[in-house]
Amino acid sequence: MIVLDRASLRYGPILGLSPTSFELPDGGGITGLLGPNGAGKSSLLQLVSGLLPPSGGEVRVFGEAPFRNPAVLARIGLVPEGDRLPAGLRGDRWLSMMGALSGLAGGPLQEALARALETVGMADRAHLPFVRMSKGMRQRMRLAQALLHEPRLLILDEPFNGLDPEARLGLMDLLRRLAAGGARVLVSSHILSEIAQLTDRILLLFRGRLLAEGSVLEIRHLLDRHPVELRVAGDPKALARWAVEQAELAALRLEDASVVLSVRSPRDILPRLQQAVADGRLPVHALDPLDLNLEAVFQYLTQDHL
Amino acid sequence: MIAFENLDVRYGVASPPALRGLTLSLDQGIVGLLGPNGAGKSTLLKTLLGLLRPSAGGGTVLGVPLGAPEAAKLRSRIGYMPEYDALIEDASAYEQVAFWGELSGLAPEAARDRAHEVLYFVGLDESRYRSVSGYSTGMRQRVKLAQALVHSPELVFLDEPTNGLDPDGRRRMLDLVLRVHGELGTGVVLASHLLGDVERVADQLVILDKGEIRAAGSMAGLRRALAKRVELRFLETLDAAQEAALAELGSVLEARGGLYDVELAEAEPAAVFRWAQAQGATLIQLTPRHDRLDEVLLRALHGAPAGSEA
Amino acid sequence: MPIYAPTLPPAPDLTRGQPPALVLMRFDLARLWRQKIGRFFGFAFLVTLLVKLSIIYVKYLLGSNPAFRPMQDFARAVLAQGPDFQAGLLNPATTLLWFLVALVGGGLVARDTLYRVRPLMYAHPVRPRDYLLAKVGFASALPFAVLLPFVLLPWALSLMVAGLQGPVWPTTPLRLLPAMALISLLMGTLAAGASALAATPRAGVGWVLGLVLGTSTVASLVHGLAGIGSAEALNPVVLVQAWPALFAGVAQPLLGWVPTILGTAFHVVLWTSLAARRTRPSEAVI
Numbered sequence: 001m002i003v004l005d006r007a008s009l010r011y012g013p014i015l016g017l018s019p020t021s022f023e024l025p026d027g028g029g030i031t032g033l034l035g036p037n038g039a040g041k042s043s044l045l046q047l048v049s050g051l052l053p054p055s056g057g058e059v060r061v062f063g064e065a066p067f068r069n070p071a072v073l074a075r076i077g078l079v080p081e082g083d084r085l086p087a088g089l090r091g092d093r094w095l096s097m098m099g100a101l102s103g104l105a106g107g108p109l110q111e112a113l114a115r116a117l118e119t120v121g122m123a124d125r126a127h128l129p130f131v132r133m134s135k136g137m138r139q140r141m142r143l144a145q146a147l148l149h150e151p152r153l154l155i156l157d158e159p160f161n162g163l164d165p166e167a168r169l170g171l172m173d174l175l176r177r178l179a180a181g182g183a184r185v186l187v188s189s190h191i192l193s194e195i196a197q198l199t200d201r202i203l204l205l206f207r208g209r210l211l212a213e214g215s216v217l218e219i220r221h222l223l224d225r226h227p228v229e230l231r232v233a234g235d236p237k238a239l240a241r242w243a244v245e246q247a248e249l250a251a252l253r254l255e256d257a258s259v260v261l262s263v264r265s266p267r268d269i270l271p272r273l274q275q276a277v278a279d280g281r282l283p284v285h286a287l288d289p290l291d292l293n294l295e296a297v298f299q300y301l302t303q304d305h306l
Numbered sequence: 307m308i309a310f311e312n313l314d315v316r317y318g319v320a321s322p323p324a325l326r327g328l329t330l331s332l333d334q335g336i337v338g339l340l341g342p343n344g345a346g347k348s349t350l351l352k353t354l355l356g357l358l359r360p361s362a363g364g365g366t367v368l369g370v371p372l373g374a375p376e377a378a379k380l381r382s383r384i385g386y387m388p389e390y391d392a393l394i395e396d397a398s399a400y401e402q403v404a405f406w407g408e409l410s411g412l413a414p415e416a417a418r419d420r421a422h423e424v425l426y427f428v429g430l431d432e433s434r435y436r437s438v439s440g441y442s443t444g445m446r447q448r449v450k451l452a453q454a455l456v457h458s459p460e461l462v463f464l465d466e467p468t469n470g471l472d473p474d475g476r477r478r479m480l481d482l483v484l485r486v487h488g489e490l491g492t493g494v495v496l497a498s499h500l501l502g503d504v505e506r507v508a509d510q511l512v513i514l515d516k517g518e519i520r521a522a523g524s525m526a527g528l529r530r531a532l533a534k535r536v537e538l539r540f541l542e543t544l545d546a547a548q549e550a551a552l553a554e555l556g557s558v559l560e561a562r563g564g565l566y567d568v569e570l571a572e573a574e575p576a577a578v579f580r581w582a583q584a585q586g587a588t589l590i591q592l593t594p595r596h597d598r599l600d601e602v603l604l605r606a607l608h609g610a611p612a613g614s615e616a
Numbered sequence: 617m618p619i620y621a622p623t624l625p626p627a628p629d630l631t632r633g634q635p636p637a638l639v640l641m642r643f644d645l646a647r648l649w650r651q652k653i654g655r656f657f658g659f660a661f662l663v664t665l666l667v668k669l670s671i672i673y674v675k676y677l678l679g680s681n682p683a684f685r686p687m688q689d690f691a692r693a694v695l696a697q698g699p700d701f702q703a704g705l706l707n708p709a710t711t712l713l714w715f716l717v718a719l720v721g722g723g724l725v726a727r728d729t730l731y732r733v734r735p736l737m738y739a740h741p742v743r744p745r746d747y748l749l750a751k752v753g754f755a756s757a758l759p760f761a762v763l764l765p766f767v768l769l770p771w772a773l774s775l776m777v778a779g780l781q782g783p784v785w786p787t788t789p790l791r792l793l794p795a796m797a798l799i800s801l802l803m804g805t806l807a808a809g810a811s812a813l814a815a816t817p818r819a820g821v822g823w824v825l826g827l828v829l830g831t832s833t834v835a836s837l838v839h840g841l842a843g844i845g846s847a848e849a850l851n852p853v854v855l856v857q858a859w860p861a862l863f864a865g866v867a868q869p870l871l872g873w874v875p876t877i878l879g880t881a882f883h884v885v886l887w888t889s890l891a892a893r894r895t896r897p898s899e900a901v902i
Contacts, residue, residue, distance in 0.1 A: 036472035037443070134343065164342040164499050166607060169600050190472045193502025197600075200563035217539075217564065270541060270588050277579040285575050287592045289539075298473055355739050357897055379741065382630050386739040392732050396647065405643050409740040411633035420628055427624050453736075458627035489623045 001026045001153065001184055002048055006057035009043045016043030018208040019057055024186075030179045032195035033188035034298065035205035041188040042081065042157060044205065048186070049078045049155050061153065074102070077146030081157040083138060087131040091141045092117070095126065098145045116144040120174060136167025143174070154178060154185045160194055172198050196294040204301060211301050216294050219301075221267070226291070226300050227251070228266045232273075233258040233286040242282055246272070260290065307461060307493045308332045308354070312363035313372070315353050323361065324349040325517045330365075336487050338508030338525075339497040340603055346517040347497050351463055354495075356380050368460050382410045385454035385462035385492075389469060391446060393438045399425060399449045400434040403456050410457035417456070424452040428482060444475035451482060461493040462486065468503055476503070483507050501599045511599075513606040521606035528602050534573050535559075535595035538566045541588040548585050555581055567595060636742040640750035641757075648720060648758075657716050657762075664708050665765060672770050675783040702788050703864035709766050710799065710856050713759050718824035721755040721807025723817030725895060730816050738897040748892050751811075756804025760796055767792045788864075795859040802855060802880055809887025812894035828852055846871065849879030 002024040009016035017040040024031060035041050046052045047059045050066030050073050059065060066072040086094065092113065099109045117123040120140040130138055139159060146154060156175075160168050175198065179185045189195050195202060202219075204212040212219045220228070227250040232239050239259045243249050248269040251262035263269045266289075276282040290296075313328040325346050341347055352358045354367050356377040365372050370380050394402045400421050407417035425434045428448040433441070438449055447467060454462050464483065468476045484507055486492050498504050504511065511528055513521040521528060534556070543564060544552075552558050552566060555578060560567040570578070575592060582589045597605075633639070648654065728734045737747060767789050774782030785791075810827050814820035835851035838844055848854045849871055858876045861869040871879070 034473075036474060037470075039472075162499075165340055165501055165600070165603055166342055168499070168501075169604065191476070191500060191502070192473045193500065193505075197502075215564070266590065267541060267588075270590060274579050274583055274589055277576055278583040280576065283576075284579070284592075286594060287589060289590055292539075292590070295473075295477075299477070302474065357738060381739060381741045384739075386736065388732075388736055388739075390732055392736045394731055394733055396650070396727075401646070405639070406736075406740065408633055408639040409636055409737065409742055411630035411741060412628055413632040414634065416628045416632065423624055455624075457630060458624070485623075 001062065002186075003060040004044075004047070004057070005060075007047055007054040007059045008056045009040075009047055009052060010055045015208045016040055017047065017205075020044070020210045021057075022203070022210055022213050024184070026184075028179050028182045028184055029201060030175060030185045030187060030199035032199050032202045033186060033205065034192065034195055034202050034294075035188075035190065036302070037190060039205040040208045041190075041205055043208075044203075045078075045155055045157050045186070045188060049073075049076055051078075074149060075152045077149070077151035077154045079139075079142050079146045079154075079156040079159055081161070083135060083162065085130040085138055085141070088129055090127055090129050091122070091133065091137075092126040094130070095141065095145055095148070099148045102149045104148065112148045112150075116147040119147055119178070120144045121170075134167070136163050136170065139163060139167070139171060140174075143171075147178075152183055154183050156185070156187045158188055158190070160189060160191065168194070192294050192298055200294075202294065204298065206302050206305060211305060212297075216297055217292060220292050220297050223297065223300050223304075224265070225304070227262040227264050228292065229290040230261045230263060230266070231255075231258050231286075231288040231290055232261060232284055233288075234282065234284040238283060242276060258286075307334045307337075308365070308367050308495075310363070310365035313353070313360050313365050314362035315349055315358050316361040317349075317358075319361075323517060325353065328363070328365075328519055330512065330519060330522050332510055332512070332522075334491075334493045335509045336483065336494040336496060336507050337510045337512060338504030339495055339512050339514065340501070340504060341514035341520075342607075344516075345514040347465075347514060349517070350514065351386070351465075354380070354461075354463065355384060355386070382457060383460050385457065385459035387450045387454040387462065387464045387467055389465035389497075391450075393441075393446055393449060395439045396437060398435050399430055399438055399441075399445075399452070402438070403449065403452050406453045407456035410459075412457060420456050420458075421452075424456045425449075427455070427485075428452045429478070443470045444472075444478075447471060447475070447479060448482075451479075451486075455486065455490070455492070458490070459492060461495065463495045463497070465497045466499065467496070468498065468500065480506050501603065505599045511602070513603060515607055521602065529597040529599065532595045532597065534570045536568055536570060536575070536578070537591060537593050537595050538568055538578065538589065539564055539591035540582070541590045544587060548587055551581075551585055565591075636740070636746040637750040637753065640737075640742070640747065641754045644724060644750070644754045653719055657712070660712055661709060661762060664712065665769065668705065668766065668770055669773055672774055672783050673777065676774075676777045680778070699861075699864040699866045701783065702785055702791065703860035703866055705770055705784070705788070706763060706766055706792065706796070706799075706860050707857070709763060711853075713762060713803065714825075714828060714853070714856075716762065717755065717759055717803045717807050718821050718828075720758060721804065722811050722814065722820030722822070722824045724751050724755055724820070725808060725811035725891065726814040726820035726823075727817045729812075729814070734895060735897070744892065744896055747895055748808075748888070751891065751895075752804050752808045752888060754804075755807040755811075756800040758800075759803045760800035763796045763800070767796065791863040791865075792860055795863040798859050798880060799856050802852060802883055805884045805887040805891070806852060809890040812891040846875040849875035850882070851879075852883060855879050855883070 004020050004022055006019040006021055008019040033041050033044065047054055048061060048066065050069060053067040061072050062075055064072050095113055096109060099112055104112055117126050120143050122137065122140050122144060125137060159171060163171065175185050175187065187198065200216045201214065202216065203210065236254050236257065236259050240252060240254060243252055243259065243261050246269055248263045248265050249261060250264050253260040277284045308330065310328040310330040313325060314323045315325040316323045339347060349358065353360065353372065359373045367380055368383055370377055403424060404417045404421035407420050408414060412420060428451050430445060430448050433445065438446060451467065467483065468479050471479055480503060483494060483496060487494050496504065496508060508525055510524050511522065512519060552568065556569045556571040558566055558568050578592055579589060771784045771789055774784035775786065780786055806827060807824050810823035811820040814823045832851040832853050835848050838847035854870055855876060858869060858871040862873055862876060
C-alpha cells in the first residue's frame with residue numbers, strides 16, 4: 001500500500017528524512033510511527049500524504065506517486081497536527097465546506113456528513129461552534145473531515161496531543177474500530193505508552209532514519225545483543241537451581257518470590273522452561289518478560305545508534 | 307500529607323462550588339491526579355496553596371488546617387511546577403532558580419548555593435548560566451522542576467511535567483520524579499493526562515471530575531487483581547486452530563496484538579503450560595491480570611460511583 | 617570516613633529571607649543593569665547635569681570676579697536666582713525622565729504577564745500587595761534616584777563656592793525633595809498601571825507614552841476649548857512641572873496648590889487601583 005524507495009526529504013539545508021526504504025503491505029491495521037522530536041515523523045507523513053514531493057528517491061501510495069495526484073489523494077484521509085480551527089464557525093458548516101472541497105455536493109455530501117459524524121460520535125454536537133467544543137470534540141471533528149471521502153489510508157499526526165485521558169481512550173477506540181473496518185491507519189506519536197496501548201506494529205524513526213519496522217516482539221527478537229529479562233514467579237531457590245544449569249542464562253537476580261533471568265536466546269530456553277513446568281518439575285505461578293515491550297525496544301534501538 | 311473532610315470550595319458566594327464534598331486522605335508518597343480538563347485540578351491546587359478558602363468543610367495540608375491564618379505560610383513548604391512555560395526568558399536558569407528560592411524565604415546567599423545544588427540534581431550542568439530562551443523543551447522542564455524544589459519543600463505539585471518531551475526525555479523526567487520522592491522524601495502530587503506516566507510513578511491515585519472525587523486510594527487497592535484472569539502471550543503468533551483451542555483454558559475475553567486476556571476455568575497456572583505444550587505453542591508471558599489504569603479511570607468516570615478508599 | 621550521598625543536602629533555613637517585595641525589586645534592578653539601556657540615559661542625564669553645574673559656576677564667577685562686573689546686569693536678567701531658578705534645577709531632566717520611566721517601567725508588569733510568571737509568584741509567599749509594592753516602588757524609586765543628583769550636586773557646589781550667598785538656596789533640597797517624591801510617585805504609578813494594561817514589555821512602553829500624551833492632549837483640549845485653566849491638572853507632564861514650582865514658591869505657578877494636589881491624587885489612585893486590579897491572583901491562571 002505504501003512503498004518508499006530511498007525516498008528522502010530536505011528543506012533547503014535542513015534534513016527532514018534521510019533516504020528511507022520500506023513497504024507497508026495492504027490491509028487494515030494500525031501502525032504507530034514513533035520517534036523523538038525532530039526524528040522525521042512529520043516529514044515521512046508529509047511525503048506519504050502527498051503534501052511534499054521527495055527530494056530524492058520515490059514514494060508510492062496505492063502504486064502511484066501521491067504528490068499532486070488526485071487519484072491517490074482521494075483515497076487518503078489526513079488529520080494534520082495542531083488544533084487550529086476557525087473559532088466562531090459551526091462544526092457542521094466547516095465540515096460541509098471541507099466535503100465540498102473534496103468534490104462532494106448535494107445528497108452525497110449530506111450522506112457523507114451524516115456518516116462521518118456518526119462514526120466519530122459527534123452527530124448530536126456538530127452544530128456547536130468550535131469555540132464551544134472541547135479539545136477532544138475538535139479532534140473528533142478533524143477526524144470526521146478526514147473520513148468524509150471514506151479513505152483507505154488514514155494518516156494522523158500526533159492526534160492525542162493535549163487531550164485528556166478520557167478523550168484519548170475514546171479516540172483510540174475509534175481508531176481501532178476504523179482499522180477493524182479495513183482501513184489502514186498510520187498514527188504518529190512521541191509518547192510510547194500511547195502507541196503501545198494502540199498497536200504493536202511500529203515504524204521507528206530516529207535522527208532522520210528508519211530504525212525498525214514490524215511488530216514489537218519481532219523487533220525485540222532481532223535485538224539479540226540485549227539479553228531478554230524474564231521474571232519467573234515461584235520458589236526462587238528451585239528456579240535458580242534449574243536456571244543455572246541452562247546454557248542460555250546470562251545473569252540471574254533473586255527477588256522475594258521470584259527470580260529474574262537474563263537469557264540470551266529465549267527461543268531456546270522458553271520451551272525447556274515450559275516443558276519443566278508442564279511436567280510438574282518446576283513450580284511457576286507467573287512468567288513476565290520485563291523488556292519485551294515497546295519502551296525497552298525503543299531504548300535499546302536508540303541507544304545502539306547513539 | 308493531605309486530608310480533606312467534606313471540603314467545598316467556591317470562587318464567589320453566589321457561584322456554584324468548584325470543588326464539592328471532597329473527602330480524601332493521602333499518605334506521603336507520589337499521588338497521581340487524573341481528570342478531564344476543567345475537573346477542578348487548578349482549584350484544588352489553589353486551595354492547597356491557601357489562595358482559596360474552603361466555603362464548607364475543611365482539611366489539613368502538611369498538618370496545617372486550611373483557612374487558618376498560618377495557611378498562607380504553607381506556600382513556602384509547597385513547591386509548584388506549572389503546566390505552562392513559566393520561565394523568565396531573559397534570565398539564566400541559575401538566576402531565576404535563585405530568585406524563586408529567595409521568594410520562598412531563602413536568604414540571598416543560601417538561595418544561590420541552593421540554586422546550584424538543585425540544578426545539578428535535575429541534571430543541568432554548564433548551560434545553567436545561559437539565558438533560558440535558547441533551551442530545549444527538556445531543559446525548560448528541568449528548570450521548572452528545579453524551581454519547584456529549590457526551597458526543599460515537603461510537597462511538590464507537578465502539573466504535566468512530561469508535556470512536550472520525547473520518549474527519552476519523558477523517561478528521565480519520570481526518573482527524576484521518582485528520585486524527588488525516593489531521595490529527598492518530598493511528597494509529590496502529579497497531575498497528568500498520560501495514564502502511562504501516572505502508572506509508572508504513582509503509588510496513590512485521585513480521579514477528579516466536575517469538582518468531585520470519583521475514586522481515590524492506593525494504586526494497589528484501586529487496581530484490583532482479577533480472580534482467575536491472566537494475560538497470555540506466545541513466542542510465535544497463534545494460528546487459527548490454536549486460538550480456537552484457547553477456549554479449553556476458559557473464556558477469552560479480549561485478544562489484542564498477540565496478547566490474550568483469559569478467564570481461566572481452573573486457577574492452576576501449570577495447566578496453562580500444559581495446554582501450551584500440548585498445542586505446540588511456547589508461552590512467553592503468563593501474568594495475573596490486574597485492572598488497567600484506563601479501566602479504573604473509565605469505571606470511575608462512568609461506572610458505579612466508586613467509594614473513597616484510603 | 618563517611619560516604620556522602622550525591623543528593624541534595626538537608627532543607628535550608630526558610631526564615632532568613634528578605635521581604636518578597638525587596639526580592640522582586642532587586643530582581644528588576646538586576647535586569648535593568650543587564651539590559652544596558654542605562655548607557656544612553658546615563659549619558660543624557662550626565663550632560664544635563666554638567667550643564668546645570670557649569671551654569672552655577674559661571675554665576676559664581678559673574679558674581680565674584682570684578683572683571684565680569686559689566687556683564688552682571690545682563691546676567692542678572694538672564695540667570696535669575698529666584699524661585700524660578702530653584703524649581704528649574706529639575707527642569708530638563710524631568711522631561712527626559714518620562715522616556716526612561718516609559719522604557720523601564722513599561723515592561724515591569726507586562727514582562728511578568730508575557731512570561732506568565734505572576735501566577736507562580738502567587739504560589740510562593742508573595743501577596744498581591746507585595747507585588748504591587750515592588751512594582752510601584754521600583755518604578756518610583758528609579759526617577760527619584762535619577763533626580764537626586766540634580767538637586768544635591770548643584771546645592772553642594774553652590775555651598776562650596778559661594779556659601780550661603782550662592783545661586784542655589786541653602787534650603788532648596790528641603791523644598792525640592794518632597795516635590796521629587798511626589799513626581800516619582802506620579803511617574804511610578806502611571807508606569808505600573810500602564811504596564812499592567814500591556815501584554816508585552818514593548819506594548820508597555822507604548823502604553824506609558826500613550827497615556828502621558830493622551831491625558832495631556834485631553835487636558836489641553838479642555839483648557840483651550842472650554843477655557844478651564846485648572847483642567848491642566850489632568851496633564852501629568854504639567855503636574856510634574858508644577859510641583860517643584862509650588863514648593864520653590866514661584867510667583868506665578870502653572871497650577872495652584874489645590875488643582876495640583878487633586879490632579880496628582882487622581883492619577884496616583886487611578887493607576888494604582890488599575891495595576892492592583894490587573895495583577896490580582898484571580899486573574900492568574902494557575
